[in-house]
Amino acid sequence: MISNAFTIGVDLGGTNLRIAAYAQESGLLETIQLSTRLADGRDAVAADMCQAIRRLLDRYSRERSLTGIGIGSPGPLELPAGRLRQPPNLPGWDGFELRATIERALDRPVLVENDANVAALAECIVGKGRTLGVDSLCMLTLGTGVGGGIILHGKIWDGMSGMAGEVGHLNIWTDGVACGCGGHGCLEAYASATAVRRMAEEMIAREQAPGLAALQASNPRFTARDVSELAQTGDLHARRIFADVGRALGIGLASLVNLLNLPLYVVGGGLANAWTLFSRSLFEELRHRSYVYRLTDLGEDRVVDSSPGNTHVVPAQLGPDAGLLGACLLPFTAALSKV
């Protein structure tokens, strides 16, 4: 690999559009942050993206060699075509040929990936994966919804057409609440910021939660973060919500650990800041439901001392930059696979 190589990565979100130049030895060289002009249509957003990419190309390609351009986009996406399929966070973008549109405008090849997958890639290469010295992981991103990504030996596992790793729609409760995907009882309906707010509203409606009712009275637009702050003060009802989040995560992780037997499972996204509030019930469920976890557990309950490896379930390391970093890293992993 050329030592002065650089890449350009794009983190396309429903609110923000971030474009960065990246070099392996120095990390992010420069980041351009724009608002995603959703109201002006997808062509306007694509034009903003291309203009920022060109600016970074002009600035860095004289001294450095471009390895490639990576874009992390909300899904669902068809890959490798880079075509959007009814993305809930990008209304009006159904059928949009994101990859082809950007390649045509720039007259260069680009790589498109699901945003949760590139965040997982970044955690693997420059986050918790690097810290623990492993090259495979599964990441769960707890935000408005629950996203996920699976990295096997340093590469994203896309599945047949780019839709693998949809851990947010693992079934947790057969008769659970309705999910945006059309199913019922999905992990996303119990372990997302949206789910925390829903559970709080249900408790308030049952008139059983004075602390939460007071929160709503003082701030009708309260968020999952407000509920977690209330839980940190010791409010029993708010704490119960996070215990339920942990329970759902533990049940979901038990399936993932049994299925994948990976060395590392990373929990990221804004709601992961409440790790200390939900991790206890998470590990209770995980130990109870996954014999693979019990046989590879790091903790006090480890059954087999001579296990071939340990299963780590830990909070993410990178924070909100993971998606942007992953988009920047994507061309490097694609370049490696051709060697």
Ligand SMILES: [Zn+2]
């Ligand atoms: Zn679902």
